[in-house]
Amino acid sequence: MTENQATIRDGIATIISEIEPGIRQALDNDRDAYLRLIAVAAEIDAEAGGTLRDSVLSARAAGLSWENVGDVLDISRQAAQQRFGTPALPADGRVLRMHPVTAFDEMERLDEVGKHGWHSVGFGTLYHDLVHTDRQWEHRRVSVFGSRSALEAEGWQRIGTMWIPWAYYARPTDKPALPDPAKAS
Structure with missing residues (x-):
């Protein structure tokens, strides 16, 4: 040994x-x-x-x-x-890639798109892959070295796999999604 x-x-x-x-x-x-x-x-x-x-x-x-x-x-x-290898995408295959994002702006941008029903289902260097629902979403970024069980007990869903040093989580709220400004024209 x-x-x-x-x-x-x-x-x-x-x-x-x-x-x-x-x-x-x-x-x-x-x-x-x-x-x-x-x-x-x-x-x-x-x-x-x-x-x-x-x-x-x-x-x-x-x-x-x-x-x-x-x-x-x-x-x-x-x-x-x-x-x-690459994790599977959602069954309907419709994914919007939000890029470029950095550790300095990604959470603010995820908060904004989350209000409009978009939530992250995957991520990588400088991007998040998003899917749309009829609910608003919250996002969290936490250290992979800390305990995440409390988040999961509160209904947070891990997004993809962890990305050292970060783990990403999302959860739907009880609020309906706001109209998507990209489709409001």
């Missing part, structure tokens, strides 16, 4: 103990404790998988090739591209 693997295992054990206090003792005499352990391990696995996906997409946005990514993961470039 490498030093990194040992550190990861210790970290996972600490996380499990924090999420399920007393689980180590409960495993000795409570069969249901194993089900709680599985549930926590599944959450850790999902979060780690999301972090891997976000890291790969960030590497691609930084200009690294699928071959570079595949080499690090010990898989072919084709396998890396198939596993982490």
Whole structure:
């Protein structure tokens, strides 16, 4: 076992103990404790998988090739591209690309288009892909290194995958969308 693997295992054990206090003792005499352990391990696995996906997409946005990514993961470039390639677009395929946007103006621009029923469903370097609904939308940008479970508990939906150092969220409001100024002529 490498030093990194040992550190990861210790970290996972600490996380499990924090999420399920007393689980180590409960495993000795409570069969249901194993089900709680599985549930926590599944959450850790999902979060780690999301972090891997976000890291790969960030590497691609930084200009690294699928071959570079595949080499690090010990898989072919084709396998890396198939596993982490472009996420699916909405079923109707109608997407408006808002670009260019930067970390300095994207949230203000998302707030404005959100009032008119547009919300982000994907993003990349200098852009957000938007779809339209009949509701107003709110958007949030948070650090990928912080806890996002409180946002998700409040109905925020993660947009695409995380983009280190950011994660993006959107949620509909109870207000109807304002008329779209682009269509008001």
